[in-house]
Amino acid sequence: MENQSQVDNWRDDLNVSLNPKFKIADGETRTFAFLDEGHKYKHPDFKPAVIFAVQEDGKTEKFTWFVNAEAYGILNQLRSLGKLTGLKVSVKRTGSKKSDTRYEIKKV
Numbered sequence: 562m563e564n565q566s567q568v569d570n571w572r573d574d575l576n577v578s579l580n581p582k583f584k585i586a587d588g589e590t591r592t593f594a595f596l597d598e599g600h601k602y603k604h605p606d607f608k609p610a611v612i613f614a615v616q617e618d619g620k621t622e623k624f625t626w627f628v629n630a631e632a633y634g635i636l637n638q639l640r641s642l643g644k645l646t647g648l649k650v651s652v653k654r655t656g657s658k659k660s661d662t663r664y665e666i667k668k669v
Contacts, residue, residue: 583624595645
């Protein structure tokens with residue numbers, strides 16, 4: 562099982578500018594491409610996150626996708642994809658509340 566120190570070593574610790582938030586609703590599947598490899602993000606009012614710059618399929622606007630740094634299931638899926646920059650994926654979210662939310666990620 563992973564721990565916080567492994568999450569802190571996610572990729573590069575860089576200052577990044579935030580785009581509008583990219584959200585995936587329960588029961589929704591969205592297709593997008595990663596524009597970077599992800600970065601740690603710490604905010605004094607929220608839990609640590611790993612953030613990704615993404616661009617939805619067929620659109621020009623860039624978004625920031627926040628993934629909880631303690632969401633090891635989704636982080637492991639992302640890590641198993643290898644290099645993320647330029648990778649197009651389809652992400653399906655299931656669950657009706659935070660405690661049972663699950664993501665399924667597939668390369669497109």
